Every structure is written in structure tokens, then in C-alpha cells.
Amino acid sequence: MKDPTGEYTSGHRGQGKIGSALSKLRPWAAPVTILLGILVIWELGVQVWDIPKWQLPSPSAIGQELAASRSLLLEHTLVTLEEIVLGFIAALASGLVLATAIAYSRILERSVYPIVIASQTVPIIAIAPLLLIWVGYGIAPKVIVVALICFYPIAVNTVDGLKAVDPDMVNMMKTLGASRWQVFTKLQMPTAMPYMFSGIKVGISVSVIAAVIGEWVGASAGLGYLITYSQPLFLTDRVFAAIVVLSAMGISLFVLASVVERLMLPWYYTEKRANSIERM
């Protein structure tokens, strides 16, 4: 197996050595089994009914394509990754600034926040072609699409987090002599961190889709471009290979965000674990 499941099969081998690793991987057993089952049925189905590769390639054919076109895929992966990283950073920065402003100012909350929420109903797909007219064919329109899509979950979750403070906590801070700014930095911001990370995790998961949309509208490189380019040529196995890479990228980015979250909020995870043990 060479697709994402390859990770898990190698993990399985490692398990025999350490008992604790086994128990850690146990929650993965069911989804991995189901995924493997689907792949086996897929593989057999393609073989039995002799479905041509251009119609539906078998998992093994996709695997072969991944190996054969690895340098081509890598080249386009780096382009897409760059769009995602730049767009995500722009979304994070603007999302946090706006969330802070909204949480800090009642006027902004009443005036700007409803517009932010309403803006989510605007289909970004429809705007993407206009971006080409406005900012050209380069990397900019893709970065903007990624930023527009990631911005919303980050901003809204952070606003919720900043407002989720316990009023008694605020009073406690005030009686200790805290200024409004101190209440913000020492109470509201840390309170909002887990919320912000929820937004980041949602944003980073959809950022891959956003980059592909951006590339579909008009691009000369990137995995989304590779898909639109390969599909009319009936290089269906390459389309699937690109999809596999995109999924792997999305999963990796999500895992990365989760790892950063754990490192930044050690208290949050130990507290959650302690609570779940109590519940058991």
C-alpha cells in the first residue's frame, strides 16, 4: 500500500514492540480497517469488471502513478503549498486583528460583525474569476481565495473565545486592580486560545479546497491546475494521484495545527484528559 494507509500499516508493525503504542493506535484500528476494505473492494471491482484506467483507475494503478510522477507531483505540490501557507498566514493575521477589534469595541461588534457573518454567504467560487480580472493570473488570486475561506472560521471562533470569559473572572481581575488592557491580555486572550485553534483547524482543513478552487479558475501550476489539465487528457490516474496528495496535504496540515496547539496549550489538554478520566 502506498497511499495514506501506508502510514498505518507501518505503524502496525511497530506496535508489536511496545504495548502502550498499541493502545494508542487502537482507536485507529476501525477507520483504517474500513479504509483498507474499501480499497480492496475498489481494486477487485476494477479487476473483475475490467474497468478501463481512464474511467476509474484501481488503487494500485494510482499508486503506480504516484511513484512514476513523483517529481511532477512534488513540483505542483510546492506551488499549492505556497498558496496555502501565504493565504493562511494572511487569514490568521487579519482574522485575529479583526476578532480583537470586534471583541474590544461594541460599536465594531454591532457594525462590522454582522457584515463579516453575512459575507460568508457570498460564494467564493463566484468571486474567484473576478479576482483574475482584479489582481491578475499570478499567485495573488489563489492566495486571496485561500485567505478569504480560512478567514471566516478563524475570526468567528476567536471572537467567540474572546467573549467566552467568565464575568466573575473579569470581576476577580478588576478587584486585583487590572486595567481593561490587562483583562484583555491576561484573561480574554488565553481564554480564546482553544477557540482560536478550533478555527485554525477548520480553516486549515478547507484551505486545500480553497487553493484548488483558486487554481481551477486560472493557473499554470499547482495540484488543482494539474487536475484540470490532466482530466481532459483522460489521465484519470494522475487526477487521482493529485487528489491523494491533496488529501495527504490537508491531513498533514491539520495534524501540524493540532501539534502546535498541544505545545502551546499544555494545560488545556491535560485538563481535558483529567476530565475524561474522571468521566470513565
Place this chain on the structure above:
Amino acid sequence: MASDAGITSKIRVESLNKSFNVDGHRELVLDDIQLTVGEGEFVSIIGPSGCGKSTLLNIVAGLDSPDSGTVTFEGNQGVSALGRVGYMQQKDLLLPWRTVLDNAILGLELHGMPRRQARTRALELTEFFGLKGYESQYPYALSGGMKQRAAFLRTMLMDQEIVLLDEPFGALDALTRVQMQEWLLQLWESLRKTIVLITHDMDEAILLSDRVYVLTHRPGRVTMVLDVDLPRPRSYEQVTEPQFARLKSRLLEPLREKKREVAQSLAGKEGL
């Protein structure tokens, strides 16, 4: 009414009224409250739930303002108590992302003391507050009593002369509560702060206080001021002494005057 004309009063509450909007109409919560706390005195305010005790304390702490009447600190009227008066609530209100030690130094930090210096100061006191060895733990790992002591440490590190306590032991189990009461006795007897304690536990009020104010149910009105003349230093064993029982029975008087069923339900709720 107990008068303390001779002692300089640390806190003086005069003719204080407060009402809230409840379902569209004004409801009087605190009615003409008079209260005096002398320097180094331990005063308790006792009353049924909803009598406005916490509102009164919030006003004294500077978190809320009265509709009419005044709160005077050491003769200064109109100065905000925020940041000058220690205030502790029933909830420990520890910040979950801070360790015990960093929670304790929060107030010092807010006042601009460098963290390192603040930590050194807090570390000197962790033993007395029963937190030694737990300084670097996060709050979730602590028992209820320890969390409350950590909150006490945070309040006490501010070194305010006046400390307001709003049912600090209300959320603790009965045994831990008794331990904490004895511990607070010890703390107060060594530091001699001016303390105002809100409670609905009669034993707690009598055991700890120099004077107990009894508030009525809404609107909260001072119906009785009881001087507690038990000798100090005190300990929990005194709860069983006849002198203690006599004081407790006097505290129950205003309640007996109420309708019988009300008195019964309250006695059941307030008694330990």
C-alpha cells in the same frame, strides 16, 4: 445595634439602598443597610440566599454602585475600592492556564512586579497555605480545598488591609470546610486583617467573627447585630460549648419571628 464609636472604622456603610430590574419592575434588594467594620475586626454577614449579601459585598468591593447611600473607607468617601481591597469569591476563579504559583502572583503581576520577584514572595507563603510541592501544578490537579487556598494566597499576596470574603468555603464539603475555617482563624489571628465574610453557615459566622450582621430575605435589611464575645484564640471545638449554643440560638431569633414554615425551612438550610 453594636456601636464602636471608640474604634476607628475601616469600612462604614451608611443608608445604602440598591434595587435591580426584575422582569420589568424595580425590586429593592438592599434596604437602608448600615454597617461598620473597625480596624482588624472580623465581621460576618449572614442571611438567606437571595438577601443581597453578595450585592452588598460587590458594592463594597467597588464592582457595583449603590442607588443611594455611601461606602467610606478609613474616612475617605467616593474612592474606588478596586485594587485596594482584597476580594475572594465562592468560586476559586483560578486561571486554568496558569500554575498554582503563577495564579498566586497574578495580582502582584498586574501591579507591575516582575514575575521572578513575585514568585519568590509567593514561595515564602506556600507552606502556610498548604500548597508546598504543588506550586507548578495546574489548578485542575488540585482538590477543592487547595484551589480555595491558592485563591486565598492570590488575595493575601496583595497585602490589602481589608479583605472581603464571599462564601469562600461554600463549595467545599463539610469536613474540608471545617479545616478551612480553622485555618482561616489561624491566618486572621496572625495577620489581623480587617475581614468581612459572607456566609449562610451560622457556625462559621460565630466561630470566626467578632460581630455578625443578620440580613433578612429580600429586601435585605439588617435585622440583628450580634457581638460574639467568645475568647480568642478560638478553635472548632468551641462549637459544642454552651456559650456557642447560646449565641447560635440568638442568631436564630430573627428567623423564629418569621412565619413558622419559613423559619423551619431556613433553619434546615442554614444549620450545619
